[in-house]
Amino acid sequence: MNINELINIRRHLHANPELGYNEFKTTELITEYLLKYDIQITHEFCETGVVGVISKGTSDRMIGLRADIDALPMQDRSNNPWVSLYPGIAHACGHDGHTAILLGVAQELALNCEFDGTVVLIFQPAEEGLAGARRMIENGLFEMFPCSSIYALHNWPELKVGELMTRTGPIMAAGDIFEIEICGSGGHAAQPHLTQDITLAMGEIVVMLNTVTSRALHPCEPAVITITQVECGSSHNMIPSTARIIGTARMFSPKAQDMLASRIHDVVMKIAESHGAKAHVNYIRCYPATINHIRETLLSIDAGKMSGMRTAEAGYPALTSEDFSFMLEKRPGAYVWLGSGPCAPLHHPEFDFNDDAIEHGVSWFLNVVKSELA
Incomplete structure (x- = not known):
């Protein structure tokens, strides 16, 4: 050699x-x-x-x-x-x-x-x-x-x-991708009462997704959810009408995979609804374990x-x-x-x-x- x-x-x-x-x-x-x-x-x-x-x-x-x-x-x-x-x-x-x-x-x-x-x-x-x-x-x-x-x-x-x-x-774990889009009316930053505050909804979703694995799965079931991209807004005085969140979910069992996919969807939809906004979740199953x-x-x-x-x-x-x-x-x-x-x-x-x-x-x-x- x-x-x-x-x-x-x-x-x-x-x-x-x-x-x-x-x-x-x-x-x-x-x-x-x-x-x-x-x-x-x-x-x-x-x-x-x-x-x-x-x-x-x-x-x-x-x-x-x-x-x-x-x-x-x-x-x-x-x-x-x-x-x-x-x-x-x-x-x-x-x-x-x-x-x-x-x-x-x-x-x-x-x-x-x-x-x-x-x-x-x-x-x-x-x-x-x-x-x-x-x-x-x-x-x-x-x-x-x-x-x-x-x-x-x-x-x-x-x-x-x-x-x-x-x-x-x-x-090695299964590796999935999720893409979340949140939509609302947007408006002036000084008049949040006239808008659906997409930025606030986005922040709540990011925080809550980081609790999913610890609350949805058995404590001995290894898994992780990580937010890797957040896109929202273009001006200091404007509440945006759309926001985007991208992340990855990793786990080892099909049961955990199904549970995380379902729970991510539920968390996003309920938080968006509480803000009067609409949301869409695209959960992509990429690589198996x-x-x-x-x-x-x-x-x-x-x-x-x-x-x-x-x-x-x-x-x-x-x-x-x-x-x-x-x-x-x-x-x-x-x-x-x-x-x-x-x-x-x-x-x-x-x-x-x-x-x-x-x-x-x-x-x-x-x-x-x-x-x-x-």
Whole structure:
């Protein structure tokens, strides 16, 4: 494995990030790299993204390894020589590192590893909120490549380089979006008695939504509601006629998901009605919870130990979400956290993937392959 080459690729990707379903240059780089090692490829499942296939031996057993390749719509303030060249687009979640890791795995599998079966390398676009995994599945990924198991990793700044953690059952939360619009007559700020005060209604809704999880769910049921955008008004002397609230809800069980969707709707409608205003709630169910399977999780832990990493089962899941969940709904598999600290948190403008984690990620994937396709 040429670790310096992988680091250079990772930094090139960091400097040239692309948003979901627009990863054309990233896809071109991946394609050229795989073809260099005579790896069979297809772009059949999405316009961007690549699937590489490596077969050895005689077994018909097939496993999948997945890396996400897209960036985030945010400014890169990492201040490295390889800082993003594109304003408002940044690899602030480390998908550049995930891509480099899976390319390193591809090279090792093609040149240096013996196994019996087929490895499907899935370079997946549009993980950040656009459900690229679901699109690839709907376009026939697992019909063409019926993997018996599937694996993915995500760098995790809370863990130090050389550490790996995962757990059976839920590891990442379902991630939903809600959009709220409140409408009233509006009017002069000095005559609130002649208007429906949309600003006041909006403020009450924001406060009350932050009480929903603690009052609607069992205290031992993990969930969170977070307001992320509030839009209202354009002048100091005018009560606006519309207001908009956007946020996210995270949970692990379908029952909790149904309860939060219902309670958010009820809170918004009742508060708006109390102000004589009208409201509309658009609740969007985005990603299901990421649920690890028992056998594949235990195999992943063993692969971490084989790689020489400090490996443990996580005591609790994270409330962040992940569209690898769609793949785990279709195939047994596991998702792990790969230590990448010290570095800035994920989705932070100063985040930069820790290159010291690349070798550990490659080693873990290779040991998964050795365990599955011995």
